[in-house]
Amino acid sequence: MTVATVVFLVIGGVGIALLAFALLGGELAHIGNISADGLVSLEAIAGFLGAFGFAGAITSELLDARTPGLIAASAAVAAVAAVIAAWLALKLSRAARDMPTDATPTRQHLVGTLGVVVTPVPAGSGYGEVRIRLGGQPVKLNARADQALPAGTQIFVVEAPTDTSVVVEATPTPGRA
Known part of the structure; x- marks a missing residue:
């Protein structure tokens, strides 16, 4: 060398x-x-x-x-x-x-998403857990609701008071009034 x-x-x-x-x-x-x-x-x-x-x-x-x-x-x-x-x-x-990327999801993006209850949500106070999809990724959040929601209930997010908790309502099940 x-x-x-x-x-x-x-x-x-x-x-x-x-x-x-x-x-x-x-x-x-x-x-x-x-x-x-x-x-x-x-x-x-x-x-x-x-x-x-x-x-x-x-x-x-x-x-x-x-x-x-x-x-x-x-x-x-x-x-x-x-x-x-x-x-x-x-x-x-x-x-x-300079590669364009998607915006970072915020709690405003949580409102309006659909999901499912994974840990029962008690009525009024107290938290259960729900799983939603945000940006194509599953996200598990603490959840409150006005009425008790058992595990497996399909939900709709109506409010996001914090980045890790949401207020949800049960979605109507097809075939029920």
Whole structure:
């Protein structure tokens, strides 16, 4: 292994370490934010350094780069790979950062949902438990009702006094008046 290969591997290792920091903790230091860094993100810099180092090391070993000309040729190949990797890292990190997501459900989203009683709900005061679907996910909540509701009763949420409790009413069963 030549000295040039070792230098390229160290540069690649620095790029990997920088990428790990960018992905795991870059937001803590407000590094990697487009508005803080301008047009170049920390992920793009990490991609550039990693690709430059590892492509340079591979090329250096393939060419057995022991002369300045061969080291320069290895660096040129590495620079091409690094620019491509940095561009891809920039595009992918921006796509991940700007990805649209659904709004976080709030207690207002609970009102109007249908569900089922899983732990009997006593009349008036006291809580039972109901299971509803919120955003496609089952959610178990504490529930109150004006009338006693046995387990298995289909319910309708009429109010959400807190994020974890609801006021419910039994839904009419088909075939009953």
